[in-house]
Amino acid sequence: MTAADRALDMRGITKTFPGVRALSDVDFSVRFGTVHAIVGENGAGKSTLMKILSGSYAPTSGTIHVGGREVHMRRPADAQALGIRMVHQELNLVPDLTVAENVYLGRMPGRWTFLRRGEMIARAGAVLDELGAGIDPRERLGNLSISQQQIVEIAKAYAAEPRIIVLDEPTSSLSEHETAALFRILRRMRDGGIAIVYISHRLKEVLQIADEVTVLRDGSRIETRPVAGITAAEMIRLMVGRDVGNVFPKTATRIGASVLRVEGLGDGVRFGDVSFDVRAGEILGLTGLVGAGRTEVARAIFGLGRIATGAIHVNGARVTIRSPADAVRAGIAYVPEDRKGDGIVPAMSVRENISLPVLRRISRLGRISRSGDRALAARYVERLGISPPDGERRVSLLSGGNQQKTVIAKWLAARPSVLILDEPTRGVDVGAKAEIHHIIGELVAEGMAVVMISSELPEVLGVCDRVVVMRDGLASEPIDRPHLTEERVMELATGEEAA
Structure with a gap:
């Protein structure tokens, strides 16, 4: 993988808080036009690594290259200026605004105090159509289902013309049917050359959507592998350092009265x-x-x-x-x-x-x-x-x-x-x-x-x-x-x- 192929290259990332080393010498690279999953138990360092990428934290040591150029991010606005967008697990939207207003929140088209509402609705509609979302940009956001709101959150990130999108547990509130619709959108974004970082505890989804997977454990990178060469059982073993056995065990019980x-x-x-x-x-x-x-x-x-x-x-x-x-x-x-x-x-x-x-x-x-x-x-x-x-x-x-x-x-x-x-x-x-x-x-x-x-x-x-x-x-x-x-x-x- 040449520097030109890499959307993101994080090298030797270490983050220390008073009395705690959250990350230890982590290497993490993502190519343009790929979905790269990060998996690990809670406390493995996933959130800390992404907070460094989003500019919320500064690394204690290590370097970050975006598009082949070394960068130093001191705040989230620096990451956004570099084309890095985060889609958090908890939706960051305003229910009483329209879909279009949420998509362009903070970046509404206009001059001085005049909002070009028609232009905003048209642009939001074009973004939603490009993603195949089928959502009316004039609809009040609070009237939409959770899955549709999740798609609006992704459209909000996509409308900013990102180079890298990070999705944190994007399907935690979605059914499998709705997840399949979301995956169609993510594949469309990937095929458009965007680098997608996908964080999930649902290993079946990682196998479905990701091209590569990085396993973190106790603040360290354990392994990075092509998804085509790994199984859910192997990921579990790497994540926890042991065989968990059946993730969904069935306990035999004696069933009684209603x-x-x-x-x-x-x-x-x-x-x-x-x-x-x-x-x-x-x-x-x-x-x-x-x-x-x-x-x-x-x-x-x-x-x-x-x-x-x-x-x-x-x-x-x-x-x-x-x-x-x-x-x-x-x-x-x-x-x-x-x-x-x-x-x-x-x-x-x-x-x-x-x-x-x-x-x-x-x-x-x-x-x-x-x-x-x-x-x-x-x-x-x-x-x-x-x-x-x-x-x-x-x-x-x-x-x-x-x-x-x-x-x-x-x-x-x-x-x-x-x-x-x-x-x-x-x-x-x-x-x-x-x-x-x-x-x-x-x-x-x-x-x-x-x-x-x-x-x-x-x-x-x-x-x-x-x-x-x-x-x-x-x-x-x-x-x-x-x-x-x-x-x-x-x-x-x-x-x-x-x-």
Whole structure:
């Protein structure tokens, strides 16, 4: 690879923070017109390396060449001026603005105080058409689905005529069907000569979209290989330094009586006539394309959404749920999809987060028992393997996988009969994913009923006993494990067969 072929050449990149070496002598090169994936566990150094590339951090040592020329970036604006654009996992868009306004946010065409709106709409439309997106540039962004908003985020980067685009977990909120549409756009950009850096925990996607892959572990580059010469199992071994085994293990359990049963549930808007049950010792999967109504059903069962029709039964008794407090009293717990926004209180410690749902239980005469509080947290920190094992550590300082374990611990402390998990492994590395599945397996082995919402089909097929597929707010009949196939689920999810 000659210097002229290289869009990016980072050599000997080291980054040291007080007491911590985040990166150690990392080499990373990307060619024009290729997709280069970076994989590694949380804490491997992926984010630090990309923050150096985006100008947010300066390297402690090492050199960076862009297009064959050595550069020194002191701030994000320097990286943008060099044609480097970042597409973050959390969307950086304004819901109340139009698609066109979001695409050209900060770069709207005009002179002095006059905005050339017609020109902006036409240019945004041309960009979207070039990407094959099929999105109206005049549409309010907040009216679009998450997958369409993700495409607008990419169009925003593409409209700046970049030489290098970095995508951080771009499919974390997308189904496989929507991911395929995104990949068509990325291939079009790659064929146009753009260098694409693709960061993902989904190794199947890396094998589908990337030309090369670099594995990071503990702040060091372990290996760079053509994707054509590597398997998912090899990537896992390189990422964790050991064989993880089956990423989606199925724990054999004894399935008992129905714990949660919903009949004809509907909110009058997003979903209707949804019926299913989940039994003790069972994992019931709830899947479908993003926007199908899965999360809305879960939130309604937990008292976070409106219930207009239908009934909910727990352990054979009908219950009325108007709030999360009602749900918790009925024995229902819910781990939300957005762990940072809805699952944890970032400024609080691990101990305080775990204790939140059970403060009454560990209090006497209105005062929290400090010994009871600490003992409760210590028990679940040890049981779930939260790392570091420090209940006083602020939860925002933990990795994504350990934050997710904290959210699960919080609701296990409430001693529920049924646990609803919404995308429980979203955005966590392969090692933490295996640990979370092991925790779920232990819970059902103890007789808990689990409802798991997931967009990741291998996860659904790997761990669930039965699966309900949703489309346009309607639910299929449960599919038993012996009849579960990827093709069957996608037929129901996409409407090729009536749900």
